[in-house]
Amino acid sequence: MPELELGISTEKLRALAFFSHPDDESYSAAGTLALLVEQGWEVQALCLTRGEGGGRRDGVKLAPEELGAVRAREFRASCFELGIQKVDLMDIPDGFVEDHISMETARTVVERTELGNVDLVLTLGWDGAYGHRDHIATTRLFHMALQILEPSARPCVLHCAFEPGLFARTWKFLKRMPGPGLLADIALEDLGTEKATCTLRVDIESVAQKKRASIAAHRTQLLDGDPMSFLDGRLVRSLMVEESFVHVAGPSEILKELRLPLVQR
Numbered sequence: 001m002p003e004l005e006l007g008i009s010t011e012k013l014r015a016l017a018f019f020s021h022p023d024d025e026s027y028s029a030a031g032t033l034a035l036l037v038e039q040g041w042e043v044q045a046l047c048l049t050r051g052e053g054g055g056r057r058d059g060v061k062l063a064p065e066e067l068g069a070v071r072a073r074e075f076r077a078s079c080f081e082l083g084i085q086k087v088d089l090m091d092i093p094d095g096f097v098e099d100h101i102s103m104e105t106a107r108t109v110v111e112r113t114e115l116g117n118v119d120l121v122l123t124l125g126w127d128g129a130y131g132h133r134d135h136i137a138t139t140r141l142f143h144m145a146l147q148i149l150e151p152s153a154r155p156c157v158l159h160c161a162f163e164p165g166l167f168a169r170t171w172k173f174l175k176r177m178p179g180p181g182l183l184a185d186i187a188l189e190d191l192g193t194e195k196a197t198c199t200l201r202v203d204i205e206s207v208a209q210k211k212r213a214s215i216a217a218h219r220t221q222l223l224d225g226d227p228m229s230f231l232d233g234r235l236v237r238s239l240m241v242e243e244s245f246v247h248v249a250g251p252s253e254i255l256k257e258l259r260l261p262l263v264q265r
């Protein structure tokens with residue numbers, strides 16, 4: 001299987017996983033994060049919310065504060081399965097990230113992540129995977145934080161990419177929710193990225209069990225504890241084969257430091 005060439009740097013490289021909710025790290029980039037850890041990268045994960053607004057798949061009712069505490073523990077457990085030692089959560093209210101897009105919050109992000117010392121960032125794309133308001137706002141907030149740094153200090157940024165149509169059932173389900181719902185004003189046909197336009201397509205089959213364990217850690221989001229029931233219960237298998245990314249900002253030279261197994265098919 002083809003690989004990217006290893007660069008000559010001997011310093012420990014740092015990666016940041018930057019997401020909205022506990023579980024976003026699992027379906028989008030868990031395999032790649034596990035591979036980076038295996039290669040000796042120092043990986044940190046930051047979640048902006050505690051997911052207290054998401055509810056439980058089994059229907060058990062919990063107060064928001066209690067659910068947020070449970071999902072925060074699940075996030076840490078998920079990161080543990082991937083080998084991520086540095087885990088942090090902020091307290092932005094779930095569902096209201098866009099209300100916190102400000103220079104003050106952006107500066108907090110820079111400080112909490114030590115962003116100027118990070119080499120590589122993985123986060124969701126401009127479409128928020130399936131148009132989720134928080135996802136899109138999180139990406140906007142991160143890019144605002146990026147602008148605080150001098151250009152020479154900015155990390156390489158990769159947006160997680162998914163095939164068009166992959167989250168169609170999720171989008172349609174959320175679209176039926178009353179009120180403004182969780183979705184931003186984005187059409188179904190605007191979701192997704194064609195494989196041909198991706199910068200990296202990472203073969204994650206060697207760490208598929210770690211990704212499965214990462215998803216399984218988010219028990220409140222599963223039916224009967226089955227990780228294959230995550231989201232709509234039909235797309236998990238497709239997420240276990242490869243993970244794709246688009247380079248959107250910062251220097252691309254760091255990609256030469258990766259030894260990620262690449263998909264070329």
